[in-house]
Amino acid sequence: MPELPGTRHRAELATVLREWGRIGCVGFGGPPAHIALLRKLCVEDRKWLDAREFEDAIAACNLLPGPASTQLAIFCAWRVRGRAGALLGGAAFVLPGLVAILALAALFLGDPPTWVEAAGAGAGAAVAAIALQAGAGLIPAGWQRAARPGTRARWAGYLLLGAVAAATVGPWLVLLLIAAGVAEVVVQRPPGDGRRPVTAVPLLAAAGLGGGVLLPLAWTALKVGALSYGGGFVIIPLMQADAVGRHHWMTPTQFLDAVALGQITPGPVVHTVAVVGYAAAGLGGGLLAAVVAFAPSFTFVLLGADRFDRLRDNRRVRAFLDGAGPAAIGAILGSAVPLVRALTEPWQYAVLAGAAVLTLGLRRGPVLTLLTAAAAGILIVFAGGALPR
Numbered sequence: 001m002p003e004l005p006g007t008r009h010r011a012e013l014a015t016v017l018r019e020w021g022r023i024g025c026v027g028f029g030g031p032p033a034h035i036a037l038l039r040k041l042c043v044e045d046r047k048w049l050d051a052r053e054f055e056d057a058i059a060a061c062n063l064l065p066g067p068a069s070t071q072l073a074i075f076c077a078w079r080v081r082g083r084a085g086a087l088l089g090g091a092a093f094v095l096p097g098l099v100a101i102l103a104l105a106a107l108f109l110g111d112p113p114t115w116v117e118a119a120g121a122g123a124g125a126a127v128a129a130i131a132l133q134a135g136a137g138l139i140p141a142g143w144q145r146a147a148r149p150g151t152r153a154r155w156a157g158y159l160l161l162g163a164v165a166a167a168t169v170g171p172w173l174v175l176l177l178i179a180a181g182v183a184e185v186v187v188q189r190p191p192g193d194g195r196r197p198v199t200a201v202p203l204l205a206a207a208g209l210g211g212g213v214l215l216p217l218a219w220t221a222l223k224v225g226a227l228s229y230g231g232g233f234v235i236i237p238l239m240q241a242d243a244v245g246r247h248h249w250m251t252p253t254q255f256l257d258a259v260a261l262g263q264i265t266p267g268p269v270v271h272t273v274a275v276v277g278y279a280a281a282g283l284g285g286g287l288l289a290a291v292v293a294f295a296p297s298f299t300f301v302l303l304g305a306d307r308f309d310r311l312r313d314n315r316r317v318r319a320f321l322d323g324a325g326p327a328a329i330g331a332i333l334g335s336a337v338p339l340v341r342a343l344t345e346p347w348q349y350a351v352l353a354g355a356a357v358l359t360l361g362l363r364r365g366p367v368l369t370l371l372t373a374a375a376a377g378i379l380i381v382f383a384g385g386a387l388p389r
Contacts, residue, residue, distance in 0.1 A: 010048050010080040013088055019046075020077055021092035027266045028367050030134075034069035034268075038076055048080045060308035063317055065226050065324075066297045067268040070094065074301040075308070083302060090298055094290075097267025098274055102286050104265065105278040108257045109250075115378055122377015123264070123370045124256030125348035126355030128339040130263060130366045133359040134233040135332035142326055154187065155326045162330025166237040167337035173237050174223055177324050177331070184323025185316055216247055217280050218292045224273045225293035233269065233332040239276055240338055249280040252342030259339070260374075263366045270294065347380050 011019075023037045035058065042048045049057070057079075061071040070093065077089025108120050139159075146155035158180045165176045220242040224235045236259060243249045243258075250258065258279070262272030270293050277289025343349060351373050358364040358372065 011046070011085070013081060013084060016077055016081050016085045016089045017092050020073060020089035021096065023073070024093040024096040024267055027093075027097070028264075030263075030269060030366065031067075031069035035072065038069075038072060042076050042080070046080075049076065053079070057308065063321055064300050065228065066300065067225075067228055067270045067294075070268045070270065070294065071297045071301055074298060075305055078301055078305050086301055086305070087298070090294075090301075094267060094271075094294055097265045097271050098290050100265045101261050101271045101274055102278060102283065104261050105258070105275040105286060106283075108261065109254060109275070109279055114381065118378045118381035119374040120257040120260065120377070121253070121345065121348060122351055122380070123260035123374040124253060125343055125351040125377070126359075126370055126373035127256050127259045127263075128336040129352060129355035129359045130259075130369060131233050131236065131332055131336045131339060132356070133366070135329055135336075136360070138329045138332070142329055146322070146326070151322070154184065154323075158184075158323055158326040159330040159333075162327035162332075163334035164330075165327075166331040166334030173241070173331055174227055177227060177234075177327050180327035181320035181322075181324035185319045188315070188319040188322070213247075213249075213281050213285065214288060216242070217249075217277055217285055217289055220247075220276065221273050221289040221292035222296075224270060224289075226296045228270060228328075233335060234328040235270065235273070236335040237331060237338060239273060240335075240342075243276045243279065244342075247280070249276060253344060254279060256339065256342050260370050264370050348377075351376050351380075 019041055023034065023041065027034050027037060039054055043051055043054050054076075057072055057075050058068075061068045061075060064071055070090070073093040074086050074090035077093075078086035081089070107116060112120070143152070143155065146152045161176060161180065162173075165173045169176070220239065223238050227238065228235045239258075240255055244252055244255050255276075258272050258275035261275055262269045265271060271290070273293045274286040274290040278286035281288070340352070343352070354376065355369050355373050358369045359366070
């Protein structure tokens with residue numbers, strides 16, 4: 001794969017390691033925070049990319065399945081130091097949050113003290129409100145993009161189907177996401193174009209993998225890494241169906257803890273899959289799940305970064321995302337239903353209501369909301385409330 005002119009020598013590898021590692025350590029708040037930090041570094045401070053290049057990179061990464069902010073971090077590192085920079089910068093961006101979440105997984109999934117259980121129960125109660133905030137925040141931009149005549153009715157239909165599927169069918173959600181994308185490719189195909197539509201991702205939903213724990217875990221992680229359209233929360237119903245319902249690696253309460261940990265640690269929400277892996281097979285399972293989940297992001301950039309401009313102009317890719325995108329947003333909203341069902345104590349519903357006020361009413365961020373809910377859980381339990389487990 002040819003490098004772009006000037007790509008190799010814009011920064012030393014030590015600089016990439018330091019700067020991308022710094023963003024990986026302080027990148028609380030999800031994709032908006034990651035994008036802002038990368039823009040400040042690459043466009044404003046170091047001027048490695050101009051504003052147009054950076055905006056084009058965001059657009060291209062949003063067309064790809066997988067965690068967009070992770071792909072953007074890898075792509076920016078590729079632009080400033082080639083393949084070696086992409087590998088080193090991407091790893092530096094991902095590893096701080098991975099180390100943090102695996103350490104917390106050991107604490108929360110082992111034999112935690114009372115205050116840890118209480119904090120997990122409080123934060124877990126707020127997760128459904130965070131999911132609603134994440135989904136609702138994506139609706140305006142998606143609705144605006146569906147401005148062509150006749151497209152908004154389909155957009156709303158895909159959104160509704162995604163929400164219903166996330167709330168009801170669990171592991172089969174992956175089929176619906178792909179089907180929505182393929183359906184839109186067919187609808188947008190020009191008259192007389194007899195070529196078969198090509199989707200933007202492999203048809204991953206052919207079958208699950210068997211053979212002990214590691215193969216099913218790798219399959220779950222692959223779905224997480226390759227199908228997180230629209231935002232990290234779309235992976236929640238996929239993970240919950242496998243980790244709790246199908247394979248019983250975690251209890252519903254433990255899964256809520258895992259989602260909360262993915263929000264309060266730096267880096268992408270996809271880190272949540274490492275907690276699932278830890279619950280399934282210990283530290284090795286956590287590392288395996290993380291490697292498999294992030295592999296598609298590295299692969300897309302390393303093999304296709306020099307073709308991002310053509311990707312943005314590819315009609316079929318855009319059509320696929322026109323269908324899969326709103327279905328993914330609906331899935332994020334619908335994921336709140338199984339998350340609420342996982343609550344076990346009456347006081348958790350009160351914490352959820354308070355979290356909804358913070359996120360949807362006062363528009364506070366997920367980190368503040370989850371930390372507040374965790375503190376409320378500790379206070380309630382130590383004031384005489386029963387432990388959730």
